[in-house]
Amino acid sequence: MSQRIEFKVGLFITITTVLIMASIGYVFYQKGIFARVHTYTLSSKTGETLAEGMPVVYGGFTIGRVSSLELDEHGTVLIRFKIPERYNRVVRADSTFILEKPLIGSPRIVVTTVNLTGPPLSPAAVPEITVSSDINEIIKRAQPIVDKADRIMGSVAQITENLADPQGEMRRILRDAQKVTSRLSKQESLLEMAVGDPHSVRAIHETLGKLRDIATRADTLLVAAETLTGRTGEQIYGQDGVLPLVRAILHDLQGKLAKLNVALDNINRISGDVAGSTRDLQVLRSELDAVIIAVGDLVAEVDRKIPFKDKPEIKLP
């Protein structure tokens, strides 16, 4: 019984010990604890963020660690790091050493080697380490964005200020928009909505009425002129006679009225294009002014050449 217990205990201890030693030995071997180690030295102007045990990384793999930090008599920080034999091939004379300070995570020394077949770095050489700070880089890159954001915020503040101001531009635009929509909601004519003044609309209607009256009067005038055929001679048919003049004026009047019709058609399409309609209204107004002036001139000319008096005297040839 005692021997069985001794055997079991001995077997357990042996197997477990072998397993533990094998595991520890494997880790030690893989970590390079038993391997030959090369020590190199770097220099830095500052020892900030540097620490013993800091990883030395090549291509994302930890190839060594900082073993000691020292301040020399010139105030330069000397960083000693150890690289196992199997990783020593990546540390060459042309290798660059960058101290990376990531935003998240611990700082590390990154080794970059362009030519892996180049001469090895001499243990006596003391290359200077370059500092790369993610935080500073990010701040530098973010500064213009922050400036832009600042300007945008300023504009937003101005817009909101304008919106808040009862006399501001935005409020005025909104009031105008409200007027337009309220007018649209009412069943007023588009012309009144466009002109914005009922008196102007009435004036246009009156003008059109007057134009019709003028046309009627012109017709009457032609009829009267026809009755004078054969009686007035040169005064009526001559080059400077009444009829050619009246015809010319009436043609002019007809053309202007045709243009007026086009303008009025455009007003009917005003809902489709407010800007275009506004332009048409301006044309309409100018055309109406021209017609009125032309018709006025016609009347004056006719009055001058054929004075319509209560008892007109017509000189017979």
Added chain:
Amino acid sequence: MISVIETVGRSALNSSRSFRQTATFTARILLRLFALRTYNSASRTVFINQFYFTAVQILPLFLIVAVIFGSLVNGMAFQAIKDLGLSDYLGRLLMGFVVTEVSPFVTVLLIALRSSSAINAEIAVMKVNHELYTLESFGIDTLDYLFVPRILSGMLTMVFLSSLFALVVLAVGLLVSSVIFGTGVDAYLDTLLRSASVLDMILVLLKSATFGFFITLIPIGQGLNASEDLTSVPVAVLNGMVKVFLAIVIIEVLSSVVRFI
């Protein structure tokens, strides 16, 4: 009011007396542990028997617990880190948490529940039955013959079993990892190696040995505190187990402090 103050004072004195006794007993045991004359054929027999009952007898149950526990912990943890997209932290989770924290803790709980209580009761009963006096009357040093082999056995048991537990959990982790992540053996070992720290491994072994030391020392000390009445045996076991649990917590906290600060 006075009685309250007296109670506080009595409690403080008892605690201080108990701490002093434990410290003195610890110092005596440590001295004997490093003394060559402690190790003779009698103590060797006691050591082998104690090691057999503590480490070998429990082995089947212990391995089953390790496999089940490893599957559960690894399954849940791996799934969580996969969902969170933290698969880079797989090695750190296994080596930094499962191996260095969980393995010794689960092992010490199992050993304390099974063996510490048994040692406590055994010593208390020996005290009640005057067996300790009998041994001393025959000139046998109870420290060398009874206590040191048990404590040494506890220390070695903890080191072996917690290491075994870690190895089993890591092996189960390989299976779970290959199922969840589709990781191969090489990639898995590489992940573990990247996170493995020699210092952590040494600390785990030291922590396990410390656990083993106190989960056998405290029950022995409490067993010696038993009176000559049989009714004092359960009281001694109860006090001993409570103190063992407190000791486990204190050692766990101290080891974390040493590891992380």
